[in-house]
Each structure stands twice: as C-alpha cells, then as structure tokens.
Amino acid sequence: MIDFNGKRALVFGVADKTSIAWGITNWIIKAGGTVVLAYQKKFRSRLYGLTKGVNGIEAIEECDVAFDEQVKDLFERVDGKFDMIVHAIGFAPGRALSKPLIYTNEEDFATAMIISSYSLQRIARHSMRSLNPNSAFLTLTYLGATAVVPGYRIMGTAKAALESLVRELSPILGAAGHRINAISAGPIRTLAASHVPGFDNILDYMEHTSPLRRNIDQEDVAKTAIFLLSNLASGITGQTIFVDAGFNIIGVPPDLDKLVS
Numbered sequence: 001m002i003d004f005n006g007k008r009a010l011v012f013g014v015a016d017k018t019s020i021a022w023g024i025t026n027w028i029i030k031a032g033g034t035v036v037l038a039y040q041k042k043f044r045s046r047l048y049g050l051t052k053g054v055n056g057i058e059a060i061e062e063c064d065v066a067f068d069e070q071v072k073d074l075f076e077r078v079d080g081k082f083d084m085i086v087h088a089i090g091f092a093p094g095r096a097l098s099k100p101l102i103y104t105n106e107e108d109f110a111t112a113m114i115i116s117s118y119s120l121q122r123i124a125r126h127s128m129r130s131l132n133p134n135s136a137f138l139t140l141t142y143l144g145a146t147a148v149v150p151g152y153r154i155m156g157t158a159k160a161a162l163e164s165l166v167r168e169l170s171p172i173l174g175a176a177g178h179r180i181n182a183i184s185a186g187p188i189r190t191l192a193a194s195h196v197p198g199f200d201n202i203l204d205y206m207e208h209t210s211p212l213r214r215n216i217d218q219e220d221v222a223k224t225a226i227f228l229l230s231n232l233a234s235g236i237t238g239q240t241i242f243v244d245a246g247f248n249i250i251g252v253p254p255d256l257d258k259l260v261s
C-alpha cells in the first residue's frame with residue numbers, strides 16, 4: 001500500500017544497527033524510497049560499515065545538530081529536494097542522567113534541550129528550500145515527556161519541549177502543505193537507551209503491564225513511521241502517536257496482585 005518510489009528521505013540519528021532510525025531507514029527503502037543519512041562524526045566508521053552495499057542509501061553525510069552552520073551546510077551541499085525528514089536524535093550529558101534533575105546545571109540543561117529539542121526547529125528551518133510539496137517530518141519522543149519516569153531526568157523535560165515543538169511547528173509547516181508528527185516509542189535497547197539508569201527494569205515492567213504484555217521493537221516503530229511519513233496519513237499533523245504496546249493508557253497494572261505480593 002505504501003509506495004515511496006521516487007520519494008527521498010533525509011534521516012538523522014543512525015548510530016548503529018540497533019538505532020530506531022536504522023529500522024525506519026530500512027522500511028523506507030523497502031517501500032521504494034531512497035535515503036540520505038546524516039550522522040554524527042563519532043559514528044562515521046560504523047555508518048560506513050552498516051551502509052556498505054545497501055541499495056537505496058544515496059549518501060551518508062556528517063552533521064552535528066548542535067551547530068547551526070553544520071545543519072545549514074548539509075542542506076546546501078546535498079542536491080535535490082526531500083519528501084521526508086526523520087529526526088531521531090536525543091542526547092543529555094552523562095552527568096545530568098546520573099543525578100536527580102534538581103542537580104542538573106545550566107550548561108547540561110541547555111545541551112540536552114538544544115540537541116534533543118531545538119535541533120528539530122533548526123533542521124526544519126534550514127530544510128524549507130529543500131522540500132518537495134506535501135513533505136512529512138517525523139521525530140521520536142518518549143512517555144517521560146508527559147509522565148514521571150525515574151532515571152529519564154532532564155530528557156523528560158527535553159521531550160516535553162520536543163512534543164510542544166511538533167504542535168507549534170505544525171501550522172507553520174502546514175501553511176506550505178507539510179506535516180509533522182512524533183512517535184512516542186516504548187523502550188527499546190539502543191545506544192541512547194543504554195545511558196538511562198534502570199532501563200532494564202523499565203523493559204521488564206512494560207513487558208508485564210502493557211496491554212499487549214510485550215515490549216516493542218524497531219519494526220513496530222518503523223511500520224508506524226512509514227505510515228506517518230506517507231500519504232496514507234495525509235490528514236494527520238501536530239500529533240504524538242504512541243507505539244508502546246499500549247503501555248501509556250495503563251493507570252493500575254492488570255497484574256497488580258502479583259506485583260504487590
């Protein structure tokens with residue numbers, strides 16, 4: 001049903017084969033699209049290894065979203081226009097993730113906000129002349145944006161700002177016919193997730209309490225991602241869609257008796 005033949009995506013956030021962005025990239029290619037990957041310098045050799053011989057990867061381009069010039073340059077040096085932009089980027093300094101939020105200093109707070117939230121605005125701003133009509137943006141968020149998740153710390157605040165940005169940017173991009181949405185993914189073992197204290201416990205708890213009684217994987221996210229990026233979602237913008245086996249709707253877990261006994 002989803003046909004991306006002739007469509008082109010710019011995907012930010014592939015670090016290795018576990019990356020959510022890599023799952024999305026594979027599904028875009030499977031649907032017939034081509035992809036330019038924008039990666040962070042420290043992952044260069046992994047990216048070269050991962051993408052070698054993969055049909056559908058048009059180019060891999062270095063870009064650190066912490067720097068306005070680098071994002072601007074990226075859009076200037078990559079020829080042609082895009083139909084899809086995927087922002088799958090999150091970062092907070094280890095120092096900020098290792099202590100309760102009240103101890104996060106101004107510099108670490110700003111770093112997390114700039115890389116995890118503001119970079120979406122930065123990318124959208126510099127992309128405007130590089131978009132085909134009716135393009136779609138997608139970003140990745142987490143439940144910690146709207147509920148307390150111990151260990152997620154400053155990232156919860158950054159994701160709350162990101163979800164707000166998705167809403168705020170939607171009428172601006174919508175005036176030019178473009179859409180923007182977020183997927184709020186359940187926990188998945190990735191490089192970024194490995195820095196969240198207590199992550200394994202979160203995986204266990206979700207597996208036992210989500211309506212589907214399982215965790216989700218890259219494929220679950222990628223399938224929703226290509227739907228949101230495609231014309232099938234032509235009437236959806238400014239939304240945060242949960243792909244979390246239903247976990248977010250649970251007030252009291254179904255097996256509470258086992259959990260408290």
Ligand SMILES: NC(=O)c1ccc[n+]([C@@H]2O[C@H](COP(=O)([O-])OP(=O)(O)OC[C@H]3O[C@@H](n4cnc5c(N)ncnc54)[C@H](O)[C@@H]3O)[C@@H](O)[C@H]2O)c1
Nearest residue numbers: 013014015019020040064065089090140187188190191192
């Ligand atoms: N894994 C999970 O459990 C989970 C759940 C919900 C949402 N998410 C979100 O999904 C997105 C992708 O994360 P992931 O879990 O696939 O982990 P990941 O480590 O594979 O991806 C994070 C990416 O952010 C990139 N990045 C960080 N700082 C950057 C910078 N300054 N410039 C350019 N790129 C930078 C890294 O290079 C990496 O590719 C993140 O926004 C994350 O918060 C993850």
